Amino acid sequence: MTTTDTLSARDQILDAAESLFASKGFGPSTIKEIGARAELNPALLYYYFGSKEELYQAVLLRLGEGLVARGSAAFEAATPAESIRGLVHAQLEFLRAHPNVPKLVVRELVDHDARHAQAVILQIAAGLFQRLCGVIERGQREGSFRRDVEPRFAAVSIIAQVVYFTIARPAVGVFLGLGPRGIDAATTDAFGVHAGEFALRALSNPEPAA
Amino acid sequence: MTTTDTLSARDQILDAAESLFASKGFGPSTIKEIGARAELNPALLYYYFGSKEELYQAVLLRLGEGLVARGSAAFEAATPAESIRGLVHAQLEFLRAHPNVPKLVVRELVDHDARHAQAVILQIAAGLFQRLCGVIERGQREGSFRRDVEPRFAAVSIIAQVVYFTIARPAVGVFLGLGPRGIDAATTDAFGVHAGEFALRALSNPEPAA
DNA sequence: GTCTATACGGGGATAGAC
DNA sequence: GTCTATCCCCGTATAGAC
Numbered sequence: 075m076t077t078t079d080t081l082s083a084r085d086q087i088l089d090a091a092e093s094l095f096a097s098k099g100f101g102p103s104t105i106k107e108i109g110a111r112a113e114l115n116p117a118l119l120y121y122y123f124g125s126k127e128e129l130y131q132a133v134l135l136r137l138g139e140g141l142v143a144r145g146s147a148a149f150e151a152a153t154p155a156e157s158i159r160g161l162v163h164a165q166l167e168f169l170r171a172h173p174n175v176p177k178l179v180v181r182e183l184v185d186h187d188a189r190h191a192q193a194v195i196l197q198i199a200a201g202l203f204q205r206l207c208g209v210i211e212r213g214q215r216e217g218s219f220r221r222d223v224e225p226r227f228a229a230v231s232i233i234a235q236v237v238y239f240t241i242a243r244p245a246v247g248v249f250l251g252l253g254p255r256g257i258d259a260a261t262t263d264a265f266g267v268h269a270g271e272f273a274l275r276a277l278s279n280p281e282p283a284a
Numbered sequence: 285m286t287t288t289d290t291l292s293a294r295d296q297i298l299d300a301a302e303s304l305f306a307s308k309g310f311g312p313s314t315i316k317e318i319g320a321r322a323e324l325n326p327a328l329l330y331y332y333f334g335s336k337e338e339l340y341q342a343v344l345l346r347l348g349e350g351l352v353a354r355g356s357a358a359f360e361a362a363t364p365a366e367s368i369r370g371l372v373h374a375q376l377e378f379l380r381a382h383p384n385v386p387k388l389v390v391r392e393l394v395d396h397d398a399r400h401a402q403a404v405i406l407q408i409a410a411g412l413f414q415r416l417c418g419v420i421e422r423g424q425r426e427g428s429f430r431r432d433v434e435p436r437f438a439a440v441s442i443i444a445q446v447v448y449f450t451i452a453r454p455a456v457g458v459f460l461g462l463g464p465r466g467i468d469a470a471t472t473d474a475f476g477v478h479a480g481e482f483a484l485r486a487l488s489n490p491e492p493a494a
Numbered sequence: 495g496t497c498t499a500t501a502c503g504g505g506g507a508t509a510g511a512c
Numbered sequence: 513g514t515c516t517a518t519c520c521c522c523g524t525a526t527a528g529a530c
Contacts, residue, residue, distance in 0.1 A: 083513080099395050101311035105506060115515050120507065122513095177394045180451065184387045184394075185309050188454035188464060195455045195464075203459045226460050227478040234448030235441050241390065242447070244398035245405045249413045250436050254398060254405075268437040276486040293495080315524060325497055330525065332495095 084122050086112040092133045096174035099181055100130055131190050134182065137175055138194035142201030144168040149205050154213030158277075159270040161206060162236055166266040169240045170259075176240045203229055213277065220279045228277060235269040294332050296322040302343045306384035309391055310340055341400050344392065347385055348404035352411030354378040359415050364423030368487075369480040371416060372446055376476040379450045380469075386450050413439055423487065430489045438487060445479040 090112035094103040109116030123129040148160030169176050182191040206229045213219035244254040300322035304313040319326030333339040358370035379386050392401040416439045423429035454464040
């Protein structure tokens with residue numbers, strides 16, 4: 075089982091690094107800690123990845139792959155409105171299930187101005203953002219959405235709600251009067267519904283006949 | 285000028301630490317760098333603050349004070365709609381002028397689950413969030429805003445747009461087709477207008493007579 | 495209050511055995 | 513491929529002169 079073990083060791087390191095980078099950031103996470111969490115020798119990291127920084131990039135790359143997939147189903151909905159509801163719901167679900175994703179991406183944004191995350195950002199841009207814009211434009215053509223909205227700004231507003239809620243969870247909990255740990259699954263679901271409807275009301279055409 | 289020099293040294297350290305923590309994060313910022321940027325001996329840091337962590341807390345505390353002030357004027361507008369427009373504009377202006385603020389706060393959220401930022405979060409909650417909720421509720425009572433919206437969720441959605449746009453600037457630039465550095469002042473202003481109108485359309489009552 | 499000098503630990507990374 | 517041992521630098525923090 076040499077091959078299996080090889081893959082497994084590499085993945086063990088990636089898993090350990092992902093959770094450590096997500097919880098502590100790049101700088102404070104140490105090679106020795108990553109090795110310990112992976113239950114492997116820290117020196118293996120250099121065998122597989124060459125350096126701590128290259129390991130970091132590999133983690134980001136692997137993360138980006140799973141991110142787009144989850145939202146894709148939403149774009150097959152019949153109406154633009156359903157697509158948007160589905161997308162918000164799917165993204166919120168995904169981010170809740172994988173809290174490392176937004177943490178790592180946002181950390182990369184503020185820590186390194188996204189220098190290591192260009193590939194991930196392009197993935198998201200092509201896989202989610204552009205398609206969301208397409209859905210909005212379709213709604214505008216079909217007359218259900220108002221035309222005096224810049225589709226790309228609207229897409230930013232939609233994504234912003236989901237991402238902010240996830241990232242700023244401790245602050246949002248305090249804002250809502252629930253305490254820094256007070257956001258539960260029910261609140262998250264309720265906010266997901268709100269975010270979708272909020273966006274749809276902002277987009278909906280007051281004169282559907284126009 | 286002993287007193288002046290004393291204050292000035294302390295503030296020089298705070299200024300240097302603020303910009304360094306904002307640009308590199310807490311972990312990677314070193315005592316020696318902070319001293320160098322402040323043009324003072326690194327050992328002074330311990331004289332004034334006791335430790336690197338206590339210095340960090342002092343930076344966060346000082347930052348929180350200026351944050352609320354800028355938005356406060358908006359709450360004196362005549363109508364809820366004007367308050368929301370004014371708040372979005374003022375916050376976007378403030379965040380653009382002080383890019384350290386969102387960076388440090390978000391960094392603290394993801395790095396330490398906001399453990400060091402509790403005081404700042406409470407400040408924002410009391411000084412901005414609650415008042416924003418109050419404005420929304422007033423609009424609902426007066427009939428200009430629809431009543432089937434949870435005011436606190438709506439407030440989160442409003443803040444989310446502004447914060448996300450600021451924090452995720454490199455990603456948003458790519459999304460908009462402008463490149464990672466492509467967001468200029470005009471785009472920021474345009475988005476600010478959009479964000480305000482987006483929220484107001486989502487809130488506005490379709491049957492103003494109700 | 496401000497500086498110099500230094501202790502001390504822990505960091506990333508490498509050499510080389512197996 | 514995996515491990516042991518270790519180098520060397522740089523980090524925080526302190527002691528003590530001025």
